[in-house]
Amino acid sequence: GQNIDQPTEMTATEGAIVQINCTYQTSGFNGLFWYQQHAGEAPTFLSYNVLDGLEEKGRFSSFLSRSKGYSYLLLKELQMKDSASYLCAVRDRMTGGSYIPTFGRGTSLIVHP
Amino acid sequence: NAGVTQTPKFRILKIGQSMTLQCTQDMNHNYMYWYRQDPGMGLKLIYYSVGAGITDKGEVPNGYNVSRSTTEDFPLRLELAAPSQTSVYFCASSTLNRDRARDEQFFGPGTRLTVL
Secondary structure, eight states, X not given: XXXXXXXXXXXXXXXXXXXXXXXXXXXXXXXXXXXXXXXXXXXXXXXXXXXXXXXXXXXXXXXXXXXXTEEEEEEOSOOGGGOEEEEEEEEEEXXXXXXXXXXXXXXXXXXXX | OOOEEEEOSEEEEOTTOOEEEEEEESSOOXXXXXXXXXXXXXXXXXXXXXXXXXXXXXXXOTTEEEOOSSSSBOOEEEOSOOGGGXXXXXXXXXXXXXXXXXXXXXXXOOEEEXXX
């Protein structure tokens, strides 16, 4: 099975930088995803890491260390619209050979003026 | 493309009633999933399917059933609804989930179900 851990809630100021951490334990790691979910809406894809290192996409970056079972999502130049829940998902190889993602509980980010 | 569509958007059931949550995708994705999300929690996998005619249990399958007769449709059946099944249900799809490939999931808008 998997154990995915993220902070429950974080707060930050508009214009600042925030880092959301995710730690995991898995038997057949095959990629890590970050999704954004606004209140009352469906999750939407943000980023993907499968090799160690940093992936940058505009104001969002995601980092992965497979040896440490650790990832973070970095949000720069925070805007009010970034207030949302951020879900870390780890894709694992299942018994039948399929690769299936499992989600953490999500981190609720509150951005205030 | 409409992407992933779900019906109904909202539903209230009485204890012991049954219902089917519909999910359709028009992206020709092989993989489809059903998740439930309780307040303040992440997504818990109920069932998934890797293609038409193939389904498998996820983390929380008890009280639910699925079928996958076509690539496009993946309905979720609730038999004998219970208050513990009050939740938001999300359907999702992805392509082939190839080894190390991105193949991210696309989610439907969700069905908000209350069992009283």
